[in-house]
Amino acid sequence: MIELKSVSKAYNRGTVKAVNNLSLTVQPGEIFGFLGPNGAGKTTTIKLMVGLLEPDSGSISIDGFDMRTDAIEAKRRMAYVPDNPDVYEKLRGIEYLNFIADVYDVPVSQRKERIAGLLDTFELTDAVNDLIQSYSHGMRQKIVLIGALLHDPSVWILDEPMVGLDPRSSFQLKELMRQHCDRGHTVFFSTHVMEVAERLCDRIGIINKGRLIACGTLEELRHGQRDESLEQLFLQLTEEANV
Amino acid sequence: MNRAFFSLVKTLLNVQYGISEFRERYIKDKRRLWQPIVLGLILLVGFGTLFVMYVFMLIGVAAGGAALGQPELVLTMTILLAQVIELITGVFTIMTAFYFAQDLSILIPMPLKPSQIVAAKFIGVMLSEYLLTIPLMAPAIIIYANYAAVSAMYWIIAVIITLLAPILPLTIASLIVMVLMRLVSATKSKEFFTVLGAVLGVAVSIGIQFFSRHMTILGRDGLDNFAIGNMDFVRMIGSAFPPALWATRAMMMDTAAALYFALFVGVSAVLFAGMLLLAQAVFYRSVLAGTEVSGRRRALNQQQLAGVLSKKRSHTRALFNKEWKLFWRTPMFVTNTIMPLIVMPVVLIFSMMTMTSSPGQGSQELAVSFASQQGSMIFNLIIVAIFIAASGNAVGYTAFSREGHTFWISAAAPVDVKECINAKLLSAWAIMAPFVVAVIAILSVFMHCSLVDFIIITLMAIPGITLAIFLAMLMDALNPKFDWDTPQMLFKNNAASGFTLLAILLLLAVLVLIAILLIASPLGDGMVYAILIAVMTGLTIPGYFILLDAARRLYRGTRLS
Numbered sequence: 194m195i196e197l198k199s200v201s202k203a204y205n206r207g208t209v210k211a212v213n214n215l216s217l218t219v220q221p222g223e224i225f226g227f228l229g230p231n232g233a234g235k236t237t238t239i240k241l242m243v244g245l246l247e248p249d250s251g252s253i254s255i256d257g258f259d260m261r262t263d264a265i266e267a268k269r270r271m272a273y274v275p276d277n278p279d280v281y282e283k284l285r286g287i288e289y290l291n292f293i294a295d296v297y298d299v300p301v302s303q304r305k306e307r308i309a310g311l312l313d314t315f316e317l318t319d320a321v322n323d324l325i326q327s328y329s330h331g332m333r334q335k336i337v338l339i340g341a342l343l344h345d346p347s348v349w350i351l352d353e354p355m356v357g358l359d360p361r362s363s364f365q366l367k368e369l370m371r372q373h374c375d376r377g378h379t380v381f382f383s384t385h386v387m388e389v390a391e392r393l394c395d396r397i398g399i400i401n402k403g404r405l406i407a408c409g410t411l412e413e414l415r416h417g418q419r420d421e422s423l424e425q426l427f428l429q430l431t432e433e434a435n436v
Numbered sequence: 437m438n439r440a441f442f443s444l445v446k447t448l449l450n451v452q453y454g455i456s457e458f459r460e461r462y463i464k465d466k467r468r469l470w471q472p473i474v475l476g477l478i479l480l481v482g483f484g485t486l487f488v489m490y491v492f493m494l495i496g497v498a499a500g501g502a503a504l505g506q507p508e509l510v511l512t513m514t515i516l517l518a519q520v521i522e523l524i525t526g527v528f529t530i531m532t533a534f535y536f537a538q539d540l541s542i543l544i545p546m547p548l549k550p551s552q553i554v555a556a557k558f559i560g561v562m563l564s565e566y567l568l569t570i571p572l573m574a575p576a577i578i579i580y581a582n583y584a585a586v587s588a589m590y591w592i593i594a595v596i597i598t599l600l601a602p603i604l605p606l607t608i609a610s611l612i613v614m615v616l617m618r619l620v621s622a623t624k625s626k627e628f629f630t631v632l633g634a635v636l637g638v639a640v641s642i643g644i645q646f647f648s649r650h651m652t653i654l655g656r657d658g659l660d661n662f663a664i665g666n667m668d669f670v671r672m673i674g675s676a677f678p679p680a681l682w683a684t685r686a687m688m689m690d691t692a693a694a695l696y697f698a699l700f701v702g703v704s705a706v707l708f709a710g711m712l713l714l715a716q717a718v719f720y721r722s723v724l725a726g727t728e729v730s731g732r733r734r735a736l737n738q739q740q741l742a743g744v745l746s747k748k749r750s751h752t753r754a755l756f757n758k759e760w761k762l763f764w765r766t767p768m769f770v771t772n773t774i775m776p777l778i779v780m781p782v783v784l785i786f787s788m789m790t791m792t793s794s795p796g797q798g799s800q801e802l803a804v805s806f807a808s809q810q811g812s813m814i815f816n817l818i819i820v821a822i823f824i825a826a827s828g829n830a831v832g833y834t835a836f837s838r839e840g841h842t843f844w845i846s847a848a849a850p851v852d853v854k855e856c857i858n859a860k861l862l863s864a865w866a867i868m869a870p871f872v873v874a875v876i877a878i879l880s881v882f883m884h885c886s887l888v889d890f891i892i893i894t895l896m897a898i899p900g901i902t903l904a905i906f907l908a909m910l911m912d913a914l915n916p917k918f919d920w921d922t923p924q925m926l927f928k929n930n931a932a933s934g935f936t937l938l939a940i941l942l943l944l945a946v947l948v949l950i951a952i953l954l955i956a957s958p959l960g961d962g963m964v965y966a967i968l969i970a971v972m973t974g975l976t977i978p979g980y981f982i983l984l985d986a987a988r989r990l991y992r993g994t995r996l997s
Contacts, residue, residue, distance in 0.1 A: 243848050246993040264992075268850035279841035281758065283765035287736065287744055294745070295754030296849045305745045309738070319735040 195219040195242065195348060195381055200251035202237055202403075207249075211237040213403035215251070219381050219396075221347075224374050226394035227383040230431055234403040235383040236276055239352045242381070243273040255348050269297065272341035276352040276383075278333035282326035286317065286336050289325060290343060297344035304343065311339040314365050331357045338366065349373060351382035355389065367393055391423040399427060401434040444548065444556045451539065452560045454929065471915075475934045482937075483571075491575045498579045507583035508684050514576035515597075516680035518569050519605045526602075526609030529564065533557045534610070535617055538921045540723055554715035558610065565602040573598050580687070590689055593697060597683045600704055604679050607707040614714050617722040679703065751851045755859030756866075762838070763831075763863065768923030769838060773830040777871040813961055816889055817951055817968075819879065820896045821944055823872060827901040828940035831864040832908025833932040836990060837917040840926065846991070853988045857909075857980075864905045872897060892965055899972035900947075904940055906979040911935040913986035947972070 195218070202212040212234045219225040229235045240246040242253055244264050253260040258267035281289055287308075294304040312318040315335040320328065325336060334357040341349070349370070355363045370380045370393065384390055390397055391411060398408040407414055407430050414430075415421050450456055462469045494510055501509030534557055543553050577594045580586075679700060686697035736744065749757065763769050839846060846856055876893065879885050911932040920926040927933075950971060954964040 240993065244993065245844055245847050265850045265852060268848060273844075273848050275844055277841070279844065281762055281842050281845070283762050284758070287741070288761065291745060292754050292758050293845075293849075295749045296751055296851050298850075299748075301746060301748045304748075305742055308745065309741060322736050 194221050194254075194256055194379055195225075195350075196252075196254045197238075197242070198252045200238070200241060200248045200253060202241055202246060202248050210403045212241065212248070215400070215403070215405050217398060217405060217408065219379050221379055222374050222377045223395045224370055224380045224393055225382070226390035226397045227381060227400065228385075228387075228390060228397060228427060229383075229400035233400045235400055236352055237403075238400065239273075239350055239381075239383060242350055243271065244268060269344075270346050271348040271350055272344075272346045274334075274337055274341045274349075274351040274354050276356070278330065278337045278357070280325050280333055280337055280340075283324065285324055286321035286328070289336060290321070290340055293340040294343060299344045307343045307345065308339070311343060314369070315339060315362050331359055331362070334358055335362060342369070347378045349378070349380045349382070351380070353383055353385065355384065355386065387422070387424040387427060397423070399430055401431050404434070406430055406434045440548065441552050441556065444543075444552060445559055448539075448556050448560050449563070452564075471931055475931055478934050478938055487571055490572075491579075494575050494579055498576075498583060502583050507580060508688055510576045511580050511687055512680050512684040514573050515601065515683045516677050518572040518601055519677055519680055521568060521572075522565050522602050523605035523609055525568075526561070526565070526606045527612060529561050530558075530606065530609045531613045531617075532924055533561050534613060534719070535723060536922065536924070544720065544723065549716060550719035551712040551716040554610070554719055555712060558606065558711075562602045562606055565606065566599075569598060569601050573601065577687075584688075587689065590687060593687055593689070593693075597686060597697075597700065600701060601683070603704040603708055607704070607711045610711045611707070611714065614711070614718055614722065618718045751855045752859050752862070755846075755851070755856055756862050759859055759863040760866065763867070766838075766923055768927065769830070769834070772927055773867065777826060777829070777868075812889060813955065813964065815885075816893050816896070816965075819875070819893050820900050821948070823875070823897045824900040824904045824944060824947070825940060826871065827864075827868055827904035828908045828936045830927070830933070831867050832905045833912045833930070833936040834917075834926060835860045835864065835909045836912050836987070837920075837926055837930075837932065840918050840920050843918050847993065853991045854984060856991070857984055857987050860909060861902070861905060864909075865901070868901055868905070872901070895969055896965065896972065899969060899976050902976050903943065903972055903979055906976065906983050907939045907943060908932075908936045910979075910983045910986055911939060913983065913990050916990060 197215055197217040200212055200215045201210065203210045215234075215238060227235055227238070237246065241248050242255070242260070244260055244267070247261075255267040256270045258264075258270065260267050284292070290308050291304075293299075294308070299307065309318075312321055315338065317332060317335050317339065320332060325333060328336065334354075338354065341351075354366060358366065367389070370382070374380055374395070394411075396408065396410050397414060399406050399414075407426075411423060414423075414426055458472070462472055494514065497513060498507060498510040501507050534554060537557070540553075577598070581590065584590075682696045682700040682703075686693050686700055763773075836843070872894075876890055880890070915932045915935060917926060917930055917932070947968070951964070951968060954967055957964075959967070
């Protein structure tokens with residue numbers, strides 16, 4: 194479960210409010226889609242959730258562990274995939290995965306099976322012994338995904354995870370996300386692809402200028418207007434917020 | 437030359453010198469303005485001292501030359517010095533600017549000729565070289581004017597020659613680089629050339645060391661030759677690199693001056709045009725070859741995979757392994773850190789071998805002079821001071837910044853910051869340890885130091901080096917530089933390096949002061965050593981906690997926004 198309570202983050206001495214009093218709860222067994230225009234505060238929110246930024250106020254907890262007081266326990270329970278697959282280019286794929294397995298305390302008895310399974314799922318087995326600098330953008334995205342998932346965390350926090358993935362891998366990831374939630378775990382991901390959010394998410398949140406302007410199931414967002422697509426809703430809501 | 441070219445030059449210069457970034461960071465946000473000011477002052481004090489010494493040396497050379505009827509000697513020497521340094525450094529700056537720059541993928545798809553890109557980048561490199569050329573040549577030009585009755589034309593010619601001086605060596609460097617890059621597959625050459633550059637750097641350092649020793653001896657004999665004969669020193673020096681001689685003759689304003697000026701300008705122009713023609717023919721092909729990266733794509737079988745994944749390591753061990761691999765697999769990290777550490781013992785060996793005209797004798801004399809108890813103590817303290825000074829290197833002041841855009845992995849990992857710090861400290865020590873062992877081995881061979889001295893040096897070096905590494909890491913934690921795409925960018929304008937230098941100097945000043953007070957006191961040697969070890973060890977404890985606190989703030993992201 195992910196819980197954000199009145200979280201705020203400002204830049205430039207408080208003049209730019211990247212995230213403004215954001216409260217949000219993502220329940221176990223739920224896929225939560227986080228939408229918003231460019232610069233709305235999606236990545237900042239995600240960085241606050243994973244501990245890459247510290248909120249000015251408010252609290253964040255992952256599976257009940259507070260990010261401020263129990264950061265290590267909270268981090269142990271989450272998978273994070275950033276919007277850019279920046280990884281150690283000078284390591285081989287397998288060295289990177291082994292490193293991640295060590296720092297996330299994956300037992301030796303489990304890491305081989307998990308790594309082999311994920312490599313197979315994302316079709317990266319043939320390249321895992323190569324230096325990451327020889328990988329394409331999509332392959333880097335895959336190695337980051339595998340690294341994030343290999344300790345089998347309960348909470349997945351993914352920042353635009355489908356970008357750069359080939360259709361097959363993108364499909365596999367969506368399947369994994371569904372299976373993960375079916376096991377009672379949590380997925381939080383940001384995306385610009387409305388169709389993906391529409392089809393995959395149990396609930397959707399829309400952020401604009403740091404404020405959560407809408408949150409709920411697709412039905413709740415539609416307010417009874419059944420024929421409206423998520424794209425139309427998104428445009429309507431963000432325009433209203435801009436006025 | 438068209439509008440597109442001038443726009444290209446303007447843009448590249450903006451990026452190279454970070455003009456817009458500077459405005460954004462320091463002019464708009466005045467709170468940070470103290471950083472470049474302090475850094476500028478440090479550089480001014482550091483280089484200012486060197487510059488004053490250099491000017492005094494030139495005054496001496498000019499006086500010597502004038503006494504022999506050759507006041508222009510000072511001009512030839514400085515032009516030669518500037519051009520030779522530009523030639524040597526130019527090979528690597530040109531290689532980086534032309535072939536390893538990140539912006540090539542942006543520039544190549546643009547409707548620009550290869551020669552335009554090369555010319556624009558060349559201008560950028562040339563402007564950087566003025567930082568060296570002008571301080572080297574300007575004092576000589578002014579000093580020479582005091583010895584010769586110069587006209588206004590002298591100053592005009594001198595300014596033109598100073599401005600044109602980098603063209604010739606940089607053009608030669610560009611030609612060498614372009615031919616080399618065309619011959620060797622750029623795919624494999626990138627790291628090879630970086631290491632080659634570093635090796636050449638070592639060779640040049642050693643060469644300069646030998647040259648300066650040799651010149652000291654030669655200088656004594658040479659002056660005797662001058663006294664008895666009429667040796668043309670200007671021609672002798674100029675023959676090493678004739679353009680230096682042409683520039684000197686052009687500035688002497690005699691009947692042949694115009695001819696030499698035309699020769700200097702003409703040869704520079706012809707070679708520059710030739711370089712542009714070569715660029716038009718080969719530049720894109722070499723660069724494009726360098727962008728091809730491929731993996732072996734040899735999959736691991738189940739057994740191999742099991743072998744690789746069969747061991748679980750502690751967090752600190754895993755982080756250390758990662759640090760270690762990334763360090764050694766990035767040539768720029770290695771060269772910027774290791775090469776000065778290699779040069780230092782090598783220079784130490786040559787200094788000891790050439791301390792007197794008879795090789796080997798010097799070290800023995802020094803060993804005898806240090807044989808007295810007080811001498812031995814001062815010697816030991818000097819060695820420890822060298823260790824401390826050498827430890828404030830790039831391993832420490834890039835400890836966090838080396839992670840660059842991948843820092844998120846460390847920050848997001850469920851690992852205590854203390855373990856990250858310990859891994860970085862271990863990795864810094866692992867890199868420093870062979871250097872310490874090498875210096876101690878050299879001392880044992882050349883200085884015949886006693887076992888007791890070595891134990892004392894080692895006991896003092898351990899907390900001293902640790903303290904210096906803490907300081908360097910602290911400077912990086914307080915001034916991290918994660919936003920870099922190439923390792924060159926990490927080392928360029930790195931504020932932490934300047935602050936580390938300052939902090940290490942401060943630490944050494946404090947330690948020297950304590951040492952002087954202790955030596956002057958009636959305390960015995962053993963007690964002096966014990967107090968110094970206790971002071972340094974004592975300082976490492978708060979040092980560690982201050983570093984840990986700064987690192988915790990860094991990992992919490994307060995400095996990432």
